[in-house]
Amino acid sequence: xxxxxxxxxxxxxTRLQILQWLKEPELNFPEQAEFGYGxxxxxxxxxxxxxxxxxxxxxxxSLLQKVGLVKAQRVGQWTYYVRDKEAFAALxxxxxTKI
Amino acid sequence: xxxxxxxxxxxxxTRLQILQWLKEPELNFPEQAEFGYGxxxxxxxxxxxxxxxxxxxxxxxSLLQKVGLVKAQRVGQWTYYVRDKEAFAALxxxxxTKI
DNA sequence: TAGGTATATCGGGAAAAGTCGATATATATT
DNA sequence: AATATATATCGACTTTTCCCGATATACCTA
Numbered sequence: 001x002x003x004x005x006x007x008x009x010x011x012x013x014t015r016l017q018i019l020q021w022l023k024e025p026e027l028n029f030p031e032q033a034e035f036g037y038g039x040x041x042x043x044x045x046x047x048x049x050x051x052x053x054x055x056x057x058x059x060x061x062s063l064l065q066k067v068g069l070v071k072a073q074r075v076g077q078w079t080y081y082v083r084d085k086e087a088f089a090a091l092x093x094x095x096x097t098k099i
Numbered sequence: 100x101x102x103x104x105x106x107x108x109x110x111x112x113t114r115l116q117i118l119q120w121l122k123e124p125e126l127n128f129p130e131q132a133e134f135g136y137g138x139x140x141x142x143x144x145x146x147x148x149x150x151x152x153x154x155x156x157x158x159x160x161s162l163l164q165k166v167g168l169v170k171a172q173r174v175g176q177w178t179y180y181v182r183d184k185e186a187f188a189a190l191x192x193x194x195x196t197k198i
Numbered sequence: 199t200a201g202g203t204a205t206a207t208c209g210g211g212a213a214a215a216g217t218c219g220a221t222a223t224a225t226a227t228t
Numbered sequence: 229a230a231t232a233t234a235t236a237t238c239g240a241c242t243t244t245t246c247c248c249g250a251t252a253t254a255c256c257t258a
Binding site for chain 3: 141142143153154157158161173175176177178
């Protein structure tokens with residue numbers, strides 16, 4: 001858990017938006033319904049909603065995963081992403097107690 | 100309160116360090132003692148401890164103030180900075196509830 | 199008002215981040 | 229094996245950040 005890297009990851013409007021969307025997947029990614037939400041939301045859905053290029057969104061997601069804010073899971077040809085709730089709780093705690 | 104700007108301000112080792120120092124001024128800025136801690140810690144003390152140039156530290160502090168993480172107060176020729184506790188509480192809250 | 203001290207602002211060069219299109223890789227289907 | 233689809237990686241270009249020295253401004257004191 002490197003705070004500087006985490007804050008860098010959060011210093012971007014689109015990435016922040018993605019995280020907010022992932023807070024309520026059913027609401028924000030209705031097209032994901034036919035594949036279920038059990039594993040998370042796949043890159044394509046997120047890319048479509050973000051409106052940036054496929055490569056950019058893929059990089060953003062892997063960055064968010066690298067710093068631990070989301071978890072990724074490959075299922076078939078899809079990679080599903082979910083918000084990591086514990087990471088946010090830990091970050092919140094850190095902000096009040098350490099910074 | 101613009102989250103992206105706040106996170107940008109926090110995305111720097113030195114700025115993060117300064118905020119941590121300001122959490123315990125008596126401990127981290129003993130030389131400030133002779134002027135008291137009532138108003139906060141002045142730029143010179145912070146600059147000396149950070150080891151970066153005067154201009155850089157001055158800019159960092161005014162950036163931290165712009166996004167609301169610290170409060171500044173001019174007293175004579177000195178500008179004193181203090182951590183804004185409420186801002187951190189609000190940020191912590193935002194991280195758990197909105198992001 | 200002249201000089202000293204503390205802080206702020208400006209201009210710039212180097213490094214990092216943002217973003218893209220092109221291409222590579224992994225998996226699924228025929 | 230060939231093709232199609234989803235995702236990842238690469239190379240390039242533009243914008244932003246980092247950090248400095250030089251200079252300006254504000255305030256204090258003689």
